[in-house]
Amino acid sequence: MHSELAIPLIVKNRVIGVIDIEAREKGYFTEEHKRLLTLIASRMAVGIENARLHTRITRQARTLLLLNEIARELTSILNLDELLKRIAELLKRLIDYQMFSILLLDPSGETLRHRFALRFEERLHLKHDIPLGRGVVGYAAQAKEGVLVPDVAKSERYIAVNPETRSELAVPLIYQEKVIGVLDLEHTRRGYFTEDHKRTLTTLAAQVAIAIENARLYEHIARQEQRLEHDLALARELQFRLLPHSLPKMQHLEVEAKFLPARAIGGDLYDFVPYSLSRLGIAVGDVSGKGAPAAIYAALVSGILRSHAPIEPGPAEMLSAVNLSLAERRIAAQFVSIIYAVWDDERRTLVVANSGLPRPIYWHDGKIEFIDATGLPLGLFDEADYDEFSFKAKPGDLFVFYSDGILDARNRDGHSFGPERVAAIVAGCADKSAGCVVNEIFKAVTEHAAGVDTFDDQTVVAIKVKAGPGKRK
DSSP: OOEEEEEEEEETTEEEEEEEEEESSTTOOOHHHHHHHHHHHHHHHHHHHHHHHHHHHHHHHHHHHHHHHHHHHHTTOOOHHHHHHHHHHHHTTTOOOSEEEEEEEOTTSSEEEEEEEEETTEEEOOOOOEETTSHHHHHHHHHTSOEEESOGGGOSSOOOOOTTOOEEEEEEEEETTEEEEEEEEEESSTTOSOHHHHHHHHHHHHHHHHHHHHHHHHHHHHHHHHHHHHHHHHHHHHHHHHSOSSOOOOSSEEEEEEEEOSSSSOSEEEEEEEOSTTEEEEEEEEESSOHHHHHHHHHHHHHHHHHHGGGOOOHHHHHHHHHHHHHHTOOTTOOEEEEEEEEETTTTEEEEEESSSOOOEEEETTEEEEOOOOOOOBTSSSOOOOOOEEEEOOTTOEEEEEOHHHHTOBOTTOOBOHHHHHHHHHHHTTTSOHHHHHHHHHHHHHHHTTTSOOOSOEEEEEEEEOOOTTOOO
């Protein structure tokens, strides 16, 4: 070799390479060769840089498309374990790592705990925790920035957990400016991870953090719903246990009752209170509102009714006493409407008072009569007086008490069930049992409101005066 000519490849005052040519003949290259090669080098440098730029942009575009695809998939996974496993699988399409870990910050905010780990595509269960600020992952979480370690042997922060590891990349998972964990990659080759890898992983980490928080929130809500469903099931059982265990057995009176809450539990109530001398107190109530608050208030009302029962008050006296007790325990926006009646089985008489429920129906002598008993709901005013209505019943006479959930049941067209339909059903069952009345009313309401959610609790109590021996209708 006798002569050589080297020309740098320069783009924007930056050397990106060298053109080097050699010749056997001494003094072969001239200044003309140099000028020509310099001109060629300038063109080549631009071409090479453009090709590099095109390759980089193409690669970045593919990466961004892949990141977008991964983000869409991750946000659709709401099971945390499934999500972490899928993150590991999808990340492999971006960076060919050998070791992968996701560590999540514990509730104290002081320790990172391994939540998911892979080593050469094999799932591992790592038990050791890492304090915040310690090691590469601890520092990444504390500093809220990605950490690239080309050679772990030269890093003071590296904790020697995996003997095979030579390079490491850790990026914090940040949600709403708070670190929730760290995404950590390791490789057996020094200098494997690059700044491009760091930028890619940082971009992905933002989506991963959102997906993890969504999955956590979903699981938290699912646990709450499960507890709520258990509590509601227990509350429903308790509410039905507060209702009479069996219907009263009277010599001259047939009794039937049914309660259907609009939700798991409701605010309607009915009760039968034994009095002396073959008398029976009958209560039907409807608490304002629905759900758990109404059910609790209904339980309170039932307890108050029972507490006054030993003095065997008349209907108007009972309503006034309950109103006074509720006024002493007033709860904002809570009140109850009650019909209270006392049946005397020997005399076959019924005395009724009403504090805001729909007017009761009285079937007698082949006709329907709406008992004109009205009154203020209980619990709204300190004092209230109520009228009593007395009836001397005959065999076959029928009384029906019901809550406004029956009347207000709406169909798809928005039309209410209404009192006329109730009256028609009572008339149709007049020569049958009290059970026929209750069952037919609920059947008709269900058919009327088919396809529409029940929005109010529904209760019906029917009592029918029995015919004499051998004459029962």
